[in-house]
Amino acid sequence: MGISIRVVMRIYSFLFLFSALTLCVSARDVTLTWEPVEDEIRGYRLFWGLATGQYTDSISVGVSTFYTVTDLNDQVKYYFAVKAIDYWGNESAFSNEAMTSGTDTPPPPQYYDLKSNYPNPFNAQTVLTFWLPEEAEITLSIFNSLGQKVRILESDSFIAGIHHSIWDGLDQQGQPLASGTYLGVLQSKNIRMCRPMVLMR
Missing domain, CATH: 2.60.40.10 (Immunoglobulins)
Structure with missing residues (x-):
């Protein structure tokens, strides 16, 4: 008796082509x-x-x-x-x-701002963008829903401009945090701004 074996090969194509670079x-x-x-x-x-x-x-x-x-x-x-x-x-x-x-440097923003993170909700990582109208010492931290600081992303002096920081969903010890709502907090001598973020595991 002959044995018939059918091999199924996956042919994959990207149906969704992104266009938001x-x-x-x-x-x-x-x-x-x-x-x-x-x-x-x-x-x-x-x-x-x-x-x-x-x-x-x-x-x-x-x-x-x-x-x-x-x-x-x-x-x-x-x-x-x-x-x-x-x-x-x-x-x-x-x-x-x-x-x-290489030399098209845009003018700095006119005001401080912490933009909504992207993507949100997120799983693996998300990008936080903040605007500085002047050179400033800032901290960018993550707080849980209990108000506890769980991660410091940035703590340094930054020049005026638009800056980005990545959060990978880990705490300060490098451990994965649970699903839930967190706050990104941008703070300097003169301002304190917050943005809610949703981590989904």
Whole structure:
């Protein structure tokens, strides 16, 4: 009696193509953020180069949706795009392309602000963005629903500008925190701002 074996191969394609690559320039560094793809993602790869659609450099950034490219050359325009990669090695199409110049430093914000984190709710990590109109000593901390400080993300002097910080859902000892609502708190000598965040395990 013959035995018939049918091999089923998974052919995977990204049905959801993200198109929300954005960037923020600070001196000679460029911070890029993008929306996560909701499919089974192994990670992302960021590409950049000196001409549109022609990328000479790239880096794997894991599942992070946030990366800073440092030490860019003065007077040079850079073009950026990102791809998602699944567990089978398949790649998505490129995201939208973002362009900047190594010297296109925007003016600083006019006021202090702590933006809503993204994504929210989140599972693996989330990005907190804060605005500083002047150089300031700041702390950016995470508090639980009982008002207990569970993590210090930043505690330093920052120049005027737009800054980003990643929270990975861990406490100060590197242990995973439980699902729930947390507060991101930005504090300096003159201000204290809070934003609620929802961690979902």
